[in-house]
Amino acid sequence: MKERFxxxxxxxxxxxxxKKYMTLRDILVTMNPNDIAQTLGELEEERxxxxxxxxxxxxxxxxxxxxxxxxxxxxxxxxxxxELKEIxxxxxxxxxxxxxxxxxxxxxxxxxxxxxxxxxxxxNQILRYPENSAGSIMTTEYVALRPNMTxxxxxxxxxxxxxxxxxxxxxxxTENRALIGVVSVKDLLLAPNDDIEISEIMLTNxxxxxxxxxxxxxxxxxxxYHFLAMPVVDSxxxxxxxxxxDDAMTVLEDEVTEDIALMAGMTPSEESYLKxxxxxxxKHRIPWLILLMVSATFTGMIxxxxxxxxxxxxxxxxxxxxxxxxxxxxxxxxxxxVIRALSLGELKLEHIGKVIWxxxxxxxxxGVALGAACFxxxxxxxxxxxxxxDITVLVAGVITLAMAATVLLAKLVGCVLPMIAKRLGFxxxxxxxxxxxxxxxxxxxxxxxxxxxxxxxx
Amino acid sequence: MKERFxxxxxxxxxxxxxKKYMTLRDILVTMNPNDIAQTLGELEEERxxxxxxxxxxxxxxxxxxxxxxxxxxxxxxxxxxxELKEIxxxxxxxxxxxxxxxxxxxxxxxxxxxxxxxxxxxxNQILRYPENSAGSIMTTEYVALRPNMTxxxxxxxxxxxxxxxxxxxxxxxTENRALIGVVSVKDLLLAPNDDIEISEIMLTNxxxxxxxxxxxxxxxxxxxYHFLAMPVVDSxxxxxxxxxxDDAMTVLEDEVTEDIALMAGMTPSEESYLKxxxxxxxKHRIPWLILLMVSATFTGMIxxxxxxxxxxxxxxxxxxxxxxxxxxxxxxxxxxxVIRALSLGELKLEHIGKVIWxxxxxxxxxGVALGAACFxxxxxxxxxxxxxxDITVLVAGVITLAMAATVLLAKLVGCVLPMIAKRLGFxxxxxxxxxxxxxxxxxxxxxxxxxxxxxxxx
Numbered sequence: 001m002k003e004r005f006x007x008x009x010x011x012x013x014x015x016x017x018x019k020k021y022m023t024l025r026d027i028l029v030t031m032n033p034n035d036i037a038q039t040l041g042e043l044e045e046e047r048x049x050x051x052x053x054x055x056x057x058x059x060x061x062x063x064x065x066x067x068x069x070x071x072x073x074x075x076x077x078x079x080x081x082x083e084l085k086e087i088x089x090x091x092x093x094x095x096x097x098x099x100x101x102x103x104x105x106x107x108x109x110x111x112x113x114x115x116x117x118x119x120x121x122x123x124n125q126i127l128r129y130p131e132n133s134a135g136s137i138m139t140t141e142y143v144a145l146r147p148n149m150t151x152x153x154x155x156x157x158x159x160x161x162x163x164x165x166x167x168x169x170x171x172x173x174t175e176n177r178a179l180i181g182v183v184s185v186k187d188l189l190l191a192p193n194d195d196i197e198i199s200e201i202m203l204t205n206x207x208x209x210x211x212x213x214x215x216x217x218x219x220x221x222x223x224x225y226h227f228l229a230m231p232v233v234d235s236x237x238x239x240x241x242x243x244x245x246d247d248a249m250t251v252l253e254d255e256v257t258e259d260i261a262l263m264a265g266m267t268p269s270e271e272s273y274l275k276x277x278x279x280x281x282x283k284h285r286i287p288w289l290i291l292l293m294v295s296a297t298f299t300g301m302i303x304x305x306x307x308x309x310x311x312x313x314x315x316x317x318x319x320x321x322x323x324x325x326x327x328x329x330x331x332x333x334x335x336x337x338v339i340r341a342l343s344l345g346e347l348k349l350e351h352i353g354k355v356i357w358x359x360x361x362x363x364x365x366x367g368v369a370l371g372a373a374c375f376x377x378x379x380x381x382x383x384x385x386x387x388x389x390d391i392t393v394l395v396a397g398v399i400t401l402a403m404a405a406t407v408l409l410a411k412l413v414g415c416v417l418p419m420i421a422k423r424l425g426f427x428x429x430x431x432x433x434x435x436x437x438x439x440x441x442x443x444x445x446x447x448x449x450x451x452x453x454x455x456x457x458x
Numbered sequence: 459m460k461e462r463f464x465x466x467x468x469x470x471x472x473x474x475x476x477k478k479y480m481t482l483r484d485i486l487v488t489m490n491p492n493d494i495a496q497t498l499g500e501l502e503e504e505r506x507x508x509x510x511x512x513x514x515x516x517x518x519x520x521x522x523x524x525x526x527x528x529x530x531x532x533x534x535x536x537x538x539x540x541e542l543k544e545i546x547x548x549x550x551x552x553x554x555x556x557x558x559x560x561x562x563x564x565x566x567x568x569x570x571x572x573x574x575x576x577x578x579x580x581x582n583q584i585l586r587y588p589e590n591s592a593g594s595i596m597t598t599e600y601v602a603l604r605p606n607m608t609x610x611x612x613x614x615x616x617x618x619x620x621x622x623x624x625x626x627x628x629x630x631x632t633e634n635r636a637l638i639g640v641v642s643v644k645d646l647l648l649a650p651n652d653d654i655e656i657s658e659i660m661l662t663n664x665x666x667x668x669x670x671x672x673x674x675x676x677x678x679x680x681x682x683y684h685f686l687a688m689p690v691v692d693s694x695x696x697x698x699x700x701x702x703x704d705d706a707m708t709v710l711e712d713e714v715t716e717d718i719a720l721m722a723g724m725t726p727s728e729e730s731y732l733k734x735x736x737x738x739x740x741k742h743r744i745p746w747l748i749l750l751m752v753s754a755t756f757t758g759m760i761x762x763x764x765x766x767x768x769x770x771x772x773x774x775x776x777x778x779x780x781x782x783x784x785x786x787x788x789x790x791x792x793x794x795x796v797i798r799a800l801s802l803g804e805l806k807l808e809h810i811g812k813v814i815w816x817x818x819x820x821x822x823x824x825g826v827a828l829g830a831a832c833f834x835x836x837x838x839x840x841x842x843x844x845x846x847x848d849i850t851v852l853v854a855g856v857i858t859l860a861m862a863a864t865v866l867l868a869k870l871v872g873c874v875l876p877m878i879a880k881r882l883g884f885x886x887x888x889x890x891x892x893x894x895x896x897x898x899x900x901x902x903x904x905x906x907x908x909x910x911x912x913x914x915x916x
Contacts, residue, residue: 030663034683159647168644169627185643186626189617205488223711225492226704228686245703246684252707253681256714257798263718264794264891265787273799274809278819285791285820286827289865292787293828294835299779304846307772314765317775321757321782321899328786329723329750329892333743336722340715341731351732361736362743369744370751377752388762407747433722433891434787441779 792872
């Protein structure tokens, strides 16, 4: 498929060079809007409007939605008022609201001027909801049916009103604006006869979310229930809009990208990797680096505190990185698993006891295995094979014990901290590797030096 | 919503105690299959079949699909052949194939015996495709139309055949089994009149995947194009099945979970966190821990190699954790961003030059900022405020220079390794924090000691 698309792109460039606009138009109308947007995005800027104007109205609007923000702005700047109105009229309300949110003030003014009063109202309504809420990603366009309509009347209603609705496949049954039922186009088409009333075939135990529900939760519910659209109601169960499945998929992807950035110690960015400038990347990365660098001072202070012990047994210094590394890795394994399970909704805060008990048993297994491997390596490789005379059985014992204890502690800290963060209302993802590693580094050093002073009498 | 569901669960438990089975049935039929499955999952094992048998056939099958594997097995063991046949008949082919894949041999035998010869064929066909391919997650049930059918005939066809098809909203137009067009139910319902032929309204530039396409790529294409279903064709463009959007969403979630596990140095597990036993978790975690522990030996060897230098300037030891930590964090920031961008398809291998150049500029910014912060902290806090006499301007200079150089190198290694892994056909996610950290640890120590010996003449 990819190859075919690349061949198509080359053809389009060639035709553009040769100014064969009618042929170009014939090719473009057969393409998917997303692919057209991608093709346009790779042209020189001054050619984009030229190619864009070849598109028929509806396809133009669909392509416009898929384009990058800067290309959208450039196009609008070049549009006449009539051209802008044609695009705006074809947009779904949720896409129009996204556009208004991303454009600079002077462009927004022009867009809103061209929108119908109805659309202007809907856009404003959507923009009023807090960021990341169901209300902010919903569209106010959906197919509403009445309970006493027949199947035939309903299908007629869909045919009459359906053109403007993003998803017609799930219809919502309302009475005095309250959401009382759901019926799918499949149910309508497969109904035993056309005269049955909607109230007889609709599902009445409707699953819905409120406008203020978190968008990630909404998307996860849609995935769990296999919904094409999720109805959004206000606090009085009055239907106000729907979230469509494609927006839910985008939300899931964005939230994952955000979690992953946080887990690696970065402020999440809305830009894609290739679009971010080094300066933006710097701004997203430096705060955490500075914070973690400063907090690493504690580990330095611990080492300074045990300087005399280290001077007496210099061999101990060489195993600091191994201990800290293993501790960090053990801790981040646990924290990352817990963070992911929390964000998938598999794990709830009430499971904390189960989690700790599971991690303790895992940690004991890991600690014993790592300790054994570590002791064997110290004695067999370092002492006997490489002839490192500084490694006595006692020194190996200290390192092994410190290793096992560090693993246990690291796994405990790793599983508990994300749950505490969640309890306190933070995103658990901030409690991933970098943070855990810093804490575990300090703890592992303390344990190491405690064992060393106790066992080796330093 | 969640609260309402919990109240419902309590009600169900109470009714079950009171043996009010008819009331229970009335409640269950209004519930979503996923919620019923969850409710059943929380009952004592011996009560599950009792409640399950209250469900009408179709709802029973839908609920069955949503249940955990062990509960499914337990139910099947208790089913009579007739009961099993009723469930199997209602299953979609892709769900049946999943079931067959997960059940033990004796259960599989019983399932296949109850399946119609047609379904048995389809199941076997799906099972023959390699794991993680489009073929292995597709269903062979879809609505096929002929190009010369009218809209009215098509709708009649959907009504007649639609009950058994998982997704009826996208219909596929075939000629001699070849996929030549796509038409949505929306197009059919909104067609100007009922006598238009499908060939006039169908989309002919069909986007499809082959049976061997990677499931993650398929899911990402569906997300990009907002598809409800993706047609799957064989190497001769003959239609063989469709991947539905709910399966695509599951694929995306599973692939992310897998990536995140790999990124934290674990072998991915198919079990959810709460379902995994400590022994399983141990097996997924220990190989990486041992590997990384052993590779940390190199850092130990580097330290041993510079033991004399460290003995001469003991203060240098205290800053090893800070250097290694900052290097590790810088590197994992870059690697994780690159891994995510690669897996979203935003980044291609051909961008490697751009990526390196972007990371170099970011690294210079980060290096300068961190170096400055580090130098200021050493002089102002450690030397002047805390009166640590061992820190001279030269020592602070060594640490600062090593810090800046480490950041630069860490970011380079961090962005290049995942791309090399991808080029070699590995999952780039294995090149995340733990791996990068281990390499960067060694590099940062080498740099540190080189600067120290050169500048401090040790």
